[in-house]
Amino acid sequence: MSIQVIKCKDYEEMSRTAAAIVAEIVKQRPDAVLGLATGSTPVGTYRELIRMYEAGELSFSRVTTVNLDEYYPISPDNDQSYRYFMNHNLFDHVDLDKAHTYVPDGNAADPEEACRRYEETLAAVGQADVQLLGIGQNGHIGFNEPADSLAVETHVTGLTESTIRANARFFASEAEVPTRALTMGIGSILRAKKILILANGAAKREAVAAMLAGGLTTACPASFLNLHPDVTLICDGAALGE
Ligand code: F6R
Numbered sequence: 001m002s003i004q005v006i007k008c009k010d011y012e013e014m015s016r017t018a019a020a021i022v023a024e025i026v027k028q029r030p031d032a033v034l035g036l037a038t039g040s041t042p043v044g045t046y047r048e049l050i051r052m053y054e055a056g057e058l059s060f061s062r063v064t065t066v067n068l069d070e071y072y073p074i075s076p077d078n079d080q081s082y083r084y085f086m087n088h089n090l091f092d093h094v095d096l097d098k099a100h101t102y103v104p105d106g107n108a109a110d111p112e113e114a115c116r117r118y119e120e121t122l123a124a125v126g127q128a129d130v131q132l133l134g135i136g137q138n139g140h141i142g143f144n145e146p147a148d149s150l151a152v153e154t155h156v157t158g159l160t161e162s163t164i165r166a167n168a169r170f171f172a173s174e175a176e177v178p179t180r181a182l183t184m185g186i187g188s189i190l191r192a193k194k195i196l197i198l199a200n201g202a203a204k205r206e207a208v209a210a211m212l213a214g215g216l217t218t219a220c221p222a223s224f225l226n227l228h229p230d231v232t233l234i235c236d237g238a239a240l241g242e
Pocket of ligand 1: 037038134
């Protein structure tokens, strides 16, 4: 039941490999539920899925998507919101019905209530056929940061200083980075039928090693993927420490 590893020669091959697995799932099940992530890592995968759509190889018309997380507070029109990211990097370029794309509501008046509603949405759309994940340098998945304990369901979380600093590069200034986020919990993530976790570059080496060590530790939230029977790490050699 250990995490399977597919080693790719570079970012392009990693992206094509992940996209091919997602595409196969959508071909088998045109009304599939796809769990999606933002960040730099999956951008190439989305690009490849768009290429397949444009080539007439794939349709997303009956697909539903659920995203891992969103900043709070943030407007969906803000170009740093994860809703904007998904529209820009995937949704606007394929035949997905936007009404069937879900991202936690970064604009909600009550964030706790938004998390409860998101869990209801996840229950209503049903188990994701596949969940795409990136991994933080500190082993986070979604916005589940290393901590004494990890939350099971979608919840409001404060961003760590290091995450705020890391994400400041996308904002006009550090002061503009939202200090909170809404994120699926570890349990919400583990509910997917299949999990693909992508990692490239040496910066991810320690986090990947901690995950592949096989034990469970809240110091590396990704280590909890070891509880799931169908997880594949798609990565380059650098992320494996080569
Ligand atoms: C994104 C997310 C994050 C990222 C992680 C890696 O929705 O939940 O956990 O997957 O921070 O980010 P990148 O891919 O930018 O290195």
